[in-house]
Amino acid sequence: MYRRNEDCDECCDPENPKIIQYDDIVDATQRIRPYVANTPIVAAHSQREFGIYIHYKLEFMQKPGSFKGRGILNALQLLPADKKKLGVVMASSGNEALALSYHASKMNIPVIVILPISIPIAKIQRCHIYGAKVIMQGSNLQEAQKYARALAKDKGLTYINGRDHPHILAGYGSMALEILETTPCLDALIVPVGSGGLAAATATVVKHLKPSVLIYGVQPEKMPTFFNSLESDEPVSLPLQTNMADAISVNNVGSNAYATVKPLLDKMLLVKEDWIARAMLHLLEREKFIVEGAGACPLAAIMGNLVPELKLKNVVCILSGGNVDNILLNRCMERGLASEGRLVKFRVGVRNDPVSKSKLLSLIASGGYNIHRHFQDNSWTNGTEYFVEMKIVCEAKGLAHALELKRTIERAYPCTAVFENEPFNDKRTCPCHTKKIT
Structure with a gap:
């Protein structure tokens, strides 16, 4: 149950929420247009792969790195x-x-x-x-x-409540006006959702000018604050859990945002961390965009096959920000590679002699795998024979190639091989959740 707390003020009162109006957004757009970038909307390189005419709104190109x-x-x-x-x-x-x-x-x-x-x-x-x-x-x-x-x-x-003040939300709506100006044949918009401000402003504009366009919100499964609020039919508060989409991981929804967007949102989606990481990896490798986890959530919903009804539709994914630090970016990229079976981590015990170690490395090389990193634990013993435990991370071409490595190593070392991350299934859909708003 949501409770009024100290961060609320007369502009963000959960007992008296302010509904964002279209005219307020138009006024805000005219006010700020000379000072913010009209960021490009570009077609995705992978439209054929997903069967959806995907376009990206590049909000990470704003000077401060996000739509905020x-x-x-x-x-x-x-x-x-x-x-x-x-x-x-x-x-x-x-x-x-x-x-x-x-x-x-x-x-x-x-x-x-x-x-x-x-x-x-x-x-x-x-x-x-x-x-x-x-x-x-x-x-x-x-x-x-x-x-x-x-x-x-x-x-x-x-x-100023940076996530729910009415003037803040009105400014966010300028992005939706730009999208409709640039993409007149739009069928759907997928928006990252944290406290709900961007979704509220976007839906206000789109449903006013083009009601047939679908508005989908998406957030990480680990922090389903907005999703649960819709399920409960009232704003709820959740304990914070860290995840890759930190920019939209919040304890509470915005009272103004929630009241504004609830009757306008068509569907709310949740995505798992592995799919957020895959989306970040895809955007980096295929589009050459460095996007934070929150900004990658709309693509994660598409890659996880959560929106099959959008096949052959014109869809804009809002890439809301790119402020990801290098350490987290590296962690996300490795998580994405592991989720796709392109990084495989395992450990195996071999006799502590040059011939045995060479045999293991030759076995890996002969299959076309590249050793990404490895560590040798010399203090591991088994019975009277001295073994070393080789901890190895290998690069593979994909899931099938990774499966073959697993089979090869387990055949050669049936008693000592242990694969620590096993994305070894060919299920290409995301076991996530959707809520259709009624």
């Missing part, structure tokens, strides 16, 4: 002059802080951003570079918001 600047800029421009002079406080899980720091620096508005302690160092450094004062506080966004509101009250600053 659209809403931030609108909110900043609507501040009275005296409030601008005093400054703004905002709590963020990363992307809002980057957008606020960037645009406020252009407008000479003092900024304090409150970040949870789990935020990647790269995002913290970028906020500093843009000139913001950064305070690390709280283990999650909800705790950071509580601190930000208290600080704003104490210092006389303006607190």
Whole structure:
């Protein structure tokens, strides 16, 4: 059950939510259009592969690295002059802080951003570079918001709820207007969903101008906050679980966003982490786009075959951001490769002599596999004979090639071979969840 808490204010009151209006979005678009990029919409290279005419809205090309600047800029421009002079406080899980720091620096508005302690160092450094004062506080966004509101009250600053303020949501809607201008034959839009602001703004525009276009929301299965809220028919709160789509992993839905989008959303989807990783990998390898986990969720839904009804339809996937740090990106890429059977991890015991070790490596090489990394544990023994345990990660061509490696190693070492990650099935659909909104 959702409870009113300290991060709510008169603009984001769960007991009195504000419905975002189309006219507000039009006004916001005219206000911010000179200062934000009209990001390209490009056709996917893999349309034939999926049987869907996929197009990508490249919001990661915005200067701060995500769509968040659209809403931030609108909110900043609507501040009275005296409030601008005093400054703004905002709590963020990363992307809002980057957008606020960037645009406020252009407008000479003092900024304090409150970040949870789990935020990647790269995002913290970028906020500093843009000139913001950064305070690390709280283990999650909800705790950071509580601190930000208290600080704003104490210092006389303006607190802006970066995920649910009506001015923020109105700015987000500018993206939907651009999409409809560029893609007149649109059949469906797939939108990443965290607290629901982007989905609310997008649906408001699309259902006003072209009601036949389907609006699908998608979020990670590990943090189904919005999905569960729709299931419960009221906003709910969930404990935070870390996952690859950190930008849309939130404890609570936005009260304004939820009230706005609930009657407009056609379907809500959940995707597993493996499919988010596959989507990130696909975008990097096939499209040459570096996209964060949240931005890859729409493609993950398509790759997981959650939207078969969109075959032969014109679909826009919103790639909402690209602010992923190098360590997490590397982890996601390896997870994606492992999920596709292109990285195979196993361990095997061999006698501790050069001939036995050479035989194992020759067996791997003869099958056309490349050793990605390996580690030798010399202290492992079995009975009276001394063995070493070889821990190996191999590159394979795909699932079938990985299966053949598994069979080969297990035949040669039936007693000591153990495969630690086994994506060894040919099920190409995602065992995820959908909710059709009625």
